[in-house]
Amino acid sequence: MNVSASSKITNLQYILINSGLQVSVFFLALPRILAEQAGTDGWVSLIIGWMITVAASLIVVKIMARYPEGTLLDLLTHYGGKWAGRTAAVCLLLYLFYFGYSCLVQTALITKEWLLPQTSAYMIILLLLIPTYIVAISGIRIIGRYAEIVTLVSLWIPLVYLLPLKEAHWLHLLPIAGEGWQPIGAGVPYSLYCFLGFVSTFIFYPFLQNKSQASMAITVSNSLTLLAHLFVTLVCYVYFSPDEIREYNEPAINVLKIIEFKFIERIEVIFIAFYLLVFSLGWIPALYICAYCTNWLRNTQAERNHVRFFCLLLAIGSFFFIPDFHQNEMIEQIFLRLGILIEYILPIFLLLYVSVHDRFSGRKKA
Amino acid sequence: MSKCWLHVFIAISVLLISGCNDRLDLEDAAFPLLGGYDLDEKNNLLTYVTVPEFSKSARKKTQELGVRAKTLQQARQQSDAYWPAVFQGRKMLVILVSKRLLAHVDWFRILDVFSRDAKNPLTCRMIMYDGPLSEVIYLNQQDQPFLPLLLRGMVDTKSGRSETVKTTFQDMHRLRFEKGKTPSIAEIRLENEIKLNGTALLDHQGKYADSLDAQETILLQILQNQAKHAVSLTLAIPGQAKRGPLNTDKLSFSTNKAKTHIKTAFHDGHFQFDLAVHLSIALTERLFPYDMHHKSTVLEKAIAEQLKKQFEGLIGKIQSHQIDPIGLGIHAQAFTYKPYKKVEDQWGRALSEANIHLSVTVTIEGVGTIK
Numbered sequence: 001m002n003v004s005a006s007s008k009i010t011n012l013q014y015i016l017i018n019s020g021l022q023v024s025v026f027f028l029a030l031p032r033i034l035a036e037q038a039g040t041d042g043w044v045s046l047i048i049g050w051m052i053t054v055a056a057s058l059i060v061v062k063i064m065a066r067y068p069e070g071t072l073l074d075l076l077t078h079y080g081g082k083w084a085g086r087t088a089a090v091c092l093l094l095y096l097f098y099f100g101y102s103c104l105v106q107t108a109l110i111t112k113e114w115l116l117p118q119t120s121a122y123m124i125i126l127l128l129l130i131p132t133y134i135v136a137i138s139g140i141r142i143i144g145r146y147a148e149i150v151t152l153v154s155l156w157i158p159l160v161y162l163l164p165l166k167e168a169h170w171l172h173l174l175p176i177a178g179e180g181w182q183p184i185g186a187g188v189p190y191s192l193y194c195f196l197g198f199v200s201t202f203i204f205y206p207f208l209q210n211k212s213q214a215s216m217a218i219t220v221s222n223s224l225t226l227l228a229h230l231f232v233t234l235v236c237y238v239y240f241s242p243d244e245i246r247e248y249n250e251p252a253i254n255v256l257k258i259i260e261f262k263f264i265e266r267i268e269v270i271f272i273a274f275y276l277l278v279f280s281l282g283w284i285p286a287l288y289i290c291a292y293c294t295n296w297l298r299n300t301q302a303e304r305n306h307v308r309f310f311c312l313l314l315a316i317g318s319f320f321f322i323p324d325f326h327q328n329e330m331i332e333q334i335f336l337r338l339g340i341l342i343e344y345i346l347p348i349f350l351l352l353y354v355s356v357h358d359r360f361s362g363r364k365k366a
Numbered sequence: 367m368s369k370c371w372l373h374v375f376i377a378i379s380v381l382l383i384s385g386c387n388d389r390l391d392l393e394d395a396a397f398p399l400l401g402g403y404d405l406d407e408k409n410n411l412l413t414y415v416t417v418p419e420f421s422k423s424a425r426k427k428t429q430e431l432g433v434r435a436k437t438l439q440q441a442r443q444q445s446d447a448y449w450p451a452v453f454q455g456r457k458m459l460v461i462l463v464s465k466r467l468l469a470h471v472d473w474f475r476i477l478d479v480f481s482r483d484a485k486n487p488l489t490c491r492m493i494m495y496d497g498p499l500s501e502v503i504y505l506n507q508q509d510q511p512f513l514p515l516l517l518r519g520m521v522d523t524k525s526g527r528s529e530t531v532k533t534t535f536q537d538m539h540r541l542r543f544e545k546g547k548t549p550s551i552a553e554i555r556l557e558n559e560i561k562l563n564g565t566a567l568l569d570h571q572g573k574y575a576d577s578l579d580a581q582e583t584i585l586l587q588i589l590q591n592q593a594k595h596a597v598s599l600t601l602a603i604p605g606q607a608k609r610g611p612l613n614t615d616k617l618s619f620s621t622n623k624a625k626t627h628i629k630t631a632f633h634d635g636h637f638q639f640d641l642a643v644h645l646s647i648a649l650t651e652r653l654f655p656y657d658m659h660h661k662s663t664v665l666e667k668a669i670a671e672q673l674k675k676q677f678e679g680l681i682g683k684i685q686s687h688q689i690d691p692i693g694l695g696i697h698a699q700a701f702t703y704k705p706y707k708k709v710e711d712q713w714g715r716a717l718s719e720a721n722i723h724l725s726v727t728v729t730i731e732g733v734g735t736i737k
Contacts, residue, residue, distance in 0.1 A: 053694070079624050088415075117484075127379065130375075130376060130379070133370070133372075169696060171696050172696070172700075174699075174700035175699075175701070175703045178699075178707075240540060241540045241541070241543045241544040243543040243544065243545070244539065244540050244542075244544065247481075247543065257487075257488045258488055258489055265456065265457075265487070266456070266487075306516060318545035326732075
């Protein structure tokens with residue numbers, strides 16, 4: 001595959017897209033999910049999850065380095081023939097579509113709950129799809145720049161999370177591993193949940209300007225994600241009582257509700273409005289990759305039409321069906337299992353296969 | 367061409383989307399600033415609200431209303447019927463509860479709507495009133511700011527000097543789930559005028575247990591390590607002569623620094639807490655002659671001893687009611703996790719059997735501008 005110079009992305013853009021995919025909408029409920037499993041030791045699970053993720057993403061980079069000029073689809077075609085590539089394209093397509101869809105739906109539901117209780121979720125999705133369409137249709141480089149802009153305008157958000165620390169109870173974090181390591185272990189799969197998204201490397205790798213630094217970039221990206229999640233989680237843990245935190249659906253929003261300014265009443269409203277930008281980093285790259293996959297499958301040069309198709313599909317689909325609260329939870333559960341399978345387990349086998357294949361064919365040549 | 371279609375699409379969606387459907391004009395909204403919750407003789411829930419009245423023709427600046435209802439949402443419906451406007455809970459400043467309501471376990475549950483509906487604020491101050499709420503709500507004093515502002519101001523300024531506690535709805539919610547600490551909320555009484563009385567201590571189920579006056583509240587917050595800078599205490603120093611009706615054995619000081627170190631241990635089936643209180647103080651008032659130059663360390667010891675007695679009185683009160691407003695349970699959980707987990711659900715009782723050792727050290731840092 002030939003990548004034209006105009007569609008290259010810098011390392012920074014790649015880092016931000018990847019972190020955007022990972023952070024997106026999942027961090028709002030993360031403190032609760034971790035607390036349900038591991039109590040106030042959830043942050044330890046998060047760090048373990050990060051280590052696993054760094055390992056897994058390095059494996060992904062290692063695989064891609066075998067065939068630096070192409071995406072995973074080209075690589076698999078190269079190694080396993082046409083049908084291997086196609087199967088991978090379909091899997092990736094379905095998975096990322098699911099990824100984007102669950103981000104979008106969750107964003108719509110949260111917006112409805114906190115911001116626009118009387119607007120239908122369908123309307124919200126429709127509104128969200130307009131900027132999505134404009135950004136996603138412009139290609140990967142614009143998505144990269146969009147990620148940069150979003151990061152820039154969101155830089156003030158962590159500062160506001162420092163305000164609840166005035167009433168922090170640091171003792172809640174002690175003792176570490178009070179119930180032993182078993183609950184922390186139980187929390188690890190759920191902590192992987194918030195790192196899902198680095199699968200984008202499979203597609204974005206050939207677009208990287210500087211491939212020799214790809215491993216560094218992905219590690220930085222994962223660490224950035226860890227910092228964001230760890231920060232929010234710790235703030236929630238020291239602010240809320242350990243048993244109380246399970247009561248909230250999105251503790252990361254609730255923790256903002258107690259901030260009192262003389263000039264503004266519901267500060268969390270501004271946050272959710274701003275968060276929409278951060279959330280959008282979840283589904284915009286995902287939809288783009290979907291379009292890339294279908295485009296690759298049909299072997300055309302009409303990526304834009306495929307983006308259009310997916311936007312339309314989402315618009316029409318949500319007109320007929322919007323998951324309710326329980327269905328949304330189910331979507332999350334399935335997503336978690338699927339994500340671990342595709343992003344953590346499959347790459348290991350892939351790397352094994354690729355290296356065995358290389359050694360085998362290398363011997364044949366010699 | 368595609369740009370054109372995009373614009374058409376945006377235009378159509380802007381026209382069709384119902385964004386301003388749930389708009390509410392200020393004229394059509396009533397904002398209660400105070401919500402009061404009480405029980406009548408038959409234990410029916412009584413709900414009171416105080417709403418500022420903006421209309422020019424109204425002689426009074428506020429309107430008060432009390433309704434009987436099963437739940438708060440129902441109360442809202444019924445209150446609506448009295449106004450040419452829709453009720454909005456989002457400006458609530460103060461939640462007033464009566465002691466009668468607090469005599470019942472889990473009364474806090476009726477306030478569920480505050481935490482469930484995202485529009486409601488979580489920072490309204492919780493205040494307890496000792497008596498039927500109608501007395502306060504319909505008091506309508508002419509020469510004071512109106513009730514919600516008065517109460518909120520009282521709590522905010524006095525808690526700034528640690529003379530009461532600023533417990534917001536969110537704090538109550540937090541403490542409802544916290545087994546290692548019991549809630550305490552501000553308390554008012556009516557003695558011709560409304561008066562901030564100090565703090566009401568609640569037990570683990572939220573039931574009223576006891577009251578603290580301003581000085582005891584300060585002591586409590588010193589133990590919680592939450593005393594603000596410069597809290598002011600007055601003590602009687604024994605051995606000083608009382609002259610006539612005046613209490614000239616008294617001495618007052620403000621603290622420059624107040625710090626409590628809490629050491630937690632578990633021995634032979636009992637929790638043990640060592641509380642080491644250290645105060646750096648500046649004298650603000652001394653009504654008896656004293657040779658500060660030579661005997662200041664003696665005075666420091668005397669102050670420490672008096673303070674220790676008061677602290678011990680407070681701890682005795684806490685242990686006898688089987689409550690834990692200091693939050694020692696949180697320390698127990700952090701440092702003696704295993705034994706704490708076993709008694710977590712009866713923490714009040716475990717604490718009442720615990721050994722609590724207290725030591726107080728005082729350093730006088732300043733005596734003011736005269737000797």
